[in-house]
Amino acid sequence: MSFDVLEKLEAKIQTAVDTISLLQMEVDELKEQNGKLDDENQQLRQQHQAWQDRLQALLGKIDQVEESA
Template sequence: MSFDVLEKLEAKIQAAVDTISLLQMEVEELKEQNGRLGDENQQLKQQHDAWQERLKVLLGKIDQVEENV
């Protein structure tokens, strides 16, 4: 009877080890994805800043035209 208990315990431990291994792989994949998304986010922020600057310049030109009219 104690042998059955040990076999069940061994099976549960193996299942836990397998689950932990899968979760560790998932964590690594998510870290890589997070890094890629962080890079993409930085690029989008730079594009956003560039567009804001262009809009400021254009609005400044419109203000100059309105002042001259």
């Protein structure tokens, strides 16, 4: 192999390493964003459950009033 071929190979390897590093950083960033979305989703599910519980309680009170009447 000539020196020129080795230089080209080294350049391609360096480009591949740089690309892999950038992609890994992007993956880490996306994982962080996903974690934040998971947290937000969990909070919304808890709020949804709380509203459902309150609604069920109100419907139960309406049923009690109707039965008393």
